[in-house]
Amino acid sequence: MTAYGHRTRRLLATLLGLMVGFLAAFAAVAAPASAAPAVRAGTDVIDPNTAEETIAVWIRQTSDKAGIPGVAVTVTGDDFDGAFTTDQDGRVYVGLPGPGTYQVEVDPSTIPEASGTLPEGSNPREVKVAQTNKNVPANFLASTTATGGGSTTPSSGATPSPGATDEATGTVPPSANTGGTGFWGVVLTKLVTGLIFGLLLALASIGASLIYGTTGLNNFAHGELVTFGGLMAFTLTQLGAPGWLAILGAVVLGGLFGFVQDFAIWNPLRRRRVALIPLMIVSIGLALATRYVFVLFYGADRLTLPNNPKPFLVLGPVSLRFTDVMGAVLSIVVLLVVAYVMLRTKLGKAARAVSDNSALASASGINVNRVIRFVWIGAAALAALAGVLIAYYQALRWDTGSAILLLIFAAVTLGGLGSAFGALVGSLVLSIFMNLSTLVLPENLKYAAALVVLILILLFRPQGILGRRERVG
Incomplete structure (x- = not known):
């Protein structure tokens, strides 16, 4: 093995150690420590x-x-x-x-x-x-x-609103103090919560973007990969696993779920050269089937993971729980790992080559099917981690992932189809704008505001923020 390969392995091992350390700290501090009631x-x-x-x-x-x-x-x-x-x-x-x-x-x-x-x-x-x-x-x-x-x-059909307190769904708020702070205090609070949720959304969006880039598939079942991660973490905590192990286990099980999907469904369909439209229809059916399997086993009620609701970090009018802060930090670490893999490793370079031109990549000796298999595993693991952190950030339901699927697609499109870094930028832009829009719009219209900014940007830059122009005809 070359010296470069040894250095790559050592750096990846160091980054993995940092992730495990963050998860251990996450579990140690996130344990509930609620204040005793004033009167009993x-x-x-x-x-x-x-x-x-x-x-x-x-x-x-x-x-x-x-x-x-x-x-x-x-x-x-x-x-x-x-x-x-x-x-x-x-x-x-x-x-x-x-x-x-x-x-x-x-x-x-x-x-x-x-x-x-x-x-x-x-x-x-x-x-x-x-x-x-x-x-x-x-x-x-x-x-x-x-x-x-x-x-x-919440009614039986309600879905959690991402990123902050939602009066319609009763999601647990990430910020405990937003009242009595003045206009700029509210702006700062919405900016911070939008940034945090944007990082969590990016974990899911990058996976969806990588799948699209390597296969051309808009996977409508990607939201269920997000929900799966949250439910696996919930299950492991119910079985007595410590928080850090539940999070790590959910990520591993999420990656395994992605492997099973590609092995049993998508790879056979690719070998039969099924067109993209039928593949998207299959993904819609898979999403519906998976969603109602979740309902069958977990019910339609909201689920909660062990969490400490007390403020951990107070920055003026912004009051954040420990899980909010650690979720953002862990997201940044994972996103840096993904960036390193995509830019510096053979797997990342192969994935980018397949995304650019799969036929040319295959002619160059790249095993396209193996690259796509690894992309599915990585994308599902990232989506599972996003599901766990979103469950800590607000709440967990059987349809948590499907509730943010529109935002995932919007972030991928806004950043540039097939661009992992574009998905990150698109997620941050959408989430921050969506949160700030509630300063002048009702809470239930913030999704519409996000789609408006998506349309406006695409009118002036059809390829997305970081997408590349392609010649047609």
């Missing part, structure tokens, strides 16, 4: 720091999303009856005796008049808690108008 009555006190099952109650104002302190909350169910009071951030963490269905009721008389009232039908609400399911959200919004606010209980 009824049954014996159950410390939420050590309880296997907990509920996270958060009561806020609709106007500025600021938490409402001093609100009385009662949680009952399964021989459990406890009374609590929200802290200065409007939160309270409730330790439970076990899994089951619990009723969370807010005493409306304890909500200050200036904060408004809870909408009719939103209080009380039932919360289903699975075994070893911590910090299951029970969020309430108080409004000063008759039609504002609302319970954050």
